[in-house]
Amino acid sequence: MNKLLLLFIALSMLSCDGTSTMNLSSAVLEKSVNDSKKDTTRGKNNSKLVRISIKGSTTVAPVMEKLISEFEKRNSLYAFNLEAAGSLSGIEALKTQDADIAMTSAIMNENHKFDFHKRKLDFVELYLGGDALAIIVNVNNKAKGLTKEMVKEIFTGNIKQWEVSTGLDKHIRIFGRDTSSGTYRYFKEQILNNENFSENTVTLKNSKNIIDSVRKYQNAIGYVSFAQLNYSVEPLDISFDHGKTFIKLRNEHVENFHYKFVRPLYLYYTADTYIKLKPFIDFIKSDKGKEIIFNEGYIPVSSSLISGKHHNEIQ
Numbered sequence: 001m002n003k004l005l006l007l008f009i010a011l012s013m014l015s016c017d018g019t020s021t022m023n024l025s026s027a028v029l030e031k032s033v034n035d036s037k038k039d040t041t042r043g044k045n046n047s048k049l050v051r052i053s054i055k056g057s058t059t060v061a062p063v064m065e066k067l068i069s070e071f072e073k074r075n076s077l078y079a080f081n082l083e084a085a086g087s088l089s090g091i092e093a094l095k096t097q098d099a100d101i102a103m104t105s106a107i108m109n110e111n112h113k114f115d116f117h118k119r120k121l122d123f124v125e126l127y128l129g130g131d132a133l134a135i136i137v138n139v140n141n142k143a144k145g146l147t148k149e150m151v152k153e154i155f156t157g158n159i160k161q162w163e164v165s166t167g168l169d170k171h172i173r174i175f176g177r178d179t180s181s182g183t184y185r186y187f188k189e190q191i192l193n194n195e196n197f198s199e200n201t202v203t204l205k206n207s208k209n210i211i212d213s214v215r216k217y218q219n220a221i222g223y224v225s226f227a228q229l230n231y232s233v234e235p236l237d238i239s240f241d242h243g244k245t246f247i248k249l250r251n252e253h254v255e256n257f258h259y260k261f262v263r264p265l266y267l268y269y270t271a272d273t274y275i276k277l278k279p280f281i282d283f284i285k286s287d288k289g290k291e292i293i294f295n296e297g298y299i300p301v302s303s304s305l306i307s308g309k310h311h312n313e314i315q
Helices: 003-012 061-074 087-095 110-118 148-155 182-191 207-216 251-255 271-285 287-295
Strands: 037-039 050-056 078-084 101-104 123-137 145-147 173-177 202-204 220-225 237-239 262-270
Touching: 050 061, 050 087, 050 271, 061 078, 061 271, 061 287, 087 101, 087 110, 087 182, 087 262, 123 182, 123 207, 123 271, 145 148, 148 173, 148 182, 148 220, 148 237, 173 182, 173 207, 182 220, 182 262, 202 207, 207 220, 262 271, 271 287
Parallel strands: 050 078, 050 101, 145 237, 173 202, 173 220
Antiparallel strands: 037 078, 101 262, 123 220, 123 262
């Protein structure tokens, strides 16, 4: 069957619950700390501060900023430096001990683990929570949904044109993350099955830049963190059963595993910093920490989605 015809069929299908596409319960983040720095040492007695440096994922950074803010209200002797420039930057900084904690949106791969072993550094891996990936289009695109197979075909460049039913009849403009991003790695490995992205993909540093680009171009498509999604773009419903049903991106559909484009988020730190980091790590694991994670649109680590499934199953 012609791929454009398949695309037309998918876009004509209604979602499984028939409700409004933009009925989202996740946090709307207009102000982002993506690809930025935050230093909380100003105005504090520097000689007594316990300093913690956290670097890495732009996906994790917004919720980390909230966790830091609440922790500092309770622990005035701690100060943080938060830098978000991609998961890979966090892992590299942890290797060289330029960071105390690395934030990542993909599990550390075997090559990086071997690098730590060569440096005789023992690391601890902490599940922070889960985050869904939204497939987004411009609000003027009449598309309602895609099958997961079509998502792959579009982002690998095998489907190049929007169908007439979308109101566009234009070449598809693809936006994605750069290779330093854990989100890029997850998307390539788990959604594209390790096939290459289309050579026409425009790579950007963070979800905010992708959202801004998709909002600008009517023929655009991209992928972003659910927790950083806002109402300026339209998230597509996704079918995981070859077009029989289409699932809306909602918290309840992520938590019950009906929406399957979900990945765990991680924190890494070296074992020798455990005593220094323990109060902050304990706070993240506390009920208050889990509440902040949930309120920011992520899935707390206590969720059965994360605690009951190995990371390879979450895809």
